[in-house]
Amino acid sequence: DTEVTQTPKHLVMGMTNKKSLKCEQHMGHRAMYWYKQKAKKPPELMFVYSYEKLSINESVPSRFSPECPNSSLLNLHLHALQPEDSALYLCASSHGQGGQGGELFFGEGSRLTVL
Amino acid sequence: SQELEQSPQSLIVQEGKNLTINCTSSKTLYGLYWYKQKYGEGLIFLMMLQKGGEEKSHEKITAKLDEKKQQSSLHITASQPSHAGIYLCGADNPGTYKYIFGTGTRLKVLA
Numbered sequence: 001d002t003e004v005t006q007t008p009k010h011l012v013m014g015m016t017n018k019k020s021l022k023c024e025q026h027m028g029h030r031a032m033y034w035y036k037q038k039a040k041k042p043p044e045l046m047f048v049y050s051y052e053k054l055s056i057n058e059s060v061p062s063r064f065s066p067e068c069p070n071s072s073l074l075n076l077h078l079h080a081l082q083p084e085d086s087a088l089y090l091c092a093s094s095h096g097q098g099g100q101g102g103e104l105f106f107g108e109g110s111r112l113t114v115l
Numbered sequence: 116s117q118e119l120e121q122s123p124q125s126l127i128v129q130e131g132k133n134l135t136i137n138c139t140s141s142k143t144l145y146g147l148y149w150y151k152q153k154y155g156e157g158l159i160f161l162m163m164l165q166k167g168g169e170e171k172s173h174e175k176i177t178a179k180l181d182e183k184k185q186q187s188s189l190h191i192t193a194s195q196p197s198h199a200g201i202y203l204c205g206a207d208n209p210g211t212y213k214y215i216f217g218t219g220t221r222l223k224v225l226a
Contacts, residue, residue, distance in 0.1 A: 004157075031212050033212070033214065040219075040221075041219075042203055042216040042217060042218055042219050043158070043203075043216050045213065045214060045215065048212040048213070048214075050212055055212055056211070056212055056213055088155065090157055090158070092157075092158075094212075094214075096212065102163070103148055103160040103163055104148075104150075104158070104160065104205070104214060105160070106157035106158045106159070107157050108156050108157045109155070109156060109157050111155070
């Protein structure tokens with residue numbers, strides 16, 4: 001059983017919709033990550049939060065807006081997405097001690113389809 | 116920026132056969148991680164290597180790190196259908212949380 005929980009598992013949205021992806025972990029990890037994965041490609045880093053502060057934004061378009069309300073929760077707010085944004089969105093967490101991540105613990109992902 | 120290249124891209128083997136997957140970094144490796152992903156699911160951590168020459172094993176999977184060559188290999192002995200999936204190497208850099216993944220190797224094991 002994964003200790004990183006992502007909801008929803010599947011999401012279908014129109015280009016004018018506003019929706020959110022949610023991620024939760026209760027392992028006391030201080031670093032949390034969002035990755036985007038297209039079919040037959042490796043995960044691509046989008047955002048990293050360390051100690052609840054945004055530490056990495058990999059030049060992600062502003063239609064993706066991350067939020068870290070507390071050390072256990074990570075959200076990804078979606079607005080005015082394009083069909084090419086359809087992908088598997090993966091959340092991960094790590095101990096995040098000393099500025100190094102260590103191994104990542106992944107959720108099962110949220111499959112997003114933009115119509 | 117650092118890139119991780121894996122070879123082969125895909126592999127189909129008969130059950131019981133041994134196989135090796137390689138991961139080569141474009142920059143110095145400080146930590147190398149191996150993950151397995153089932154299709155459409157999250158990644159599962161397998162092993163972490165941090166020192167040159169380090170070798171770790173778990174069940175039938177052995178990983179090695181050649182720091183000088185900026186390369187790691189993952190070897191599966193006597194493969195089983197349960198080994199099927201996508202294998203990804205990952206790397207991070209000291210002082211940052213920038214964690215990247217290799218190009219991936221898709222493994223099929225025929226029963």
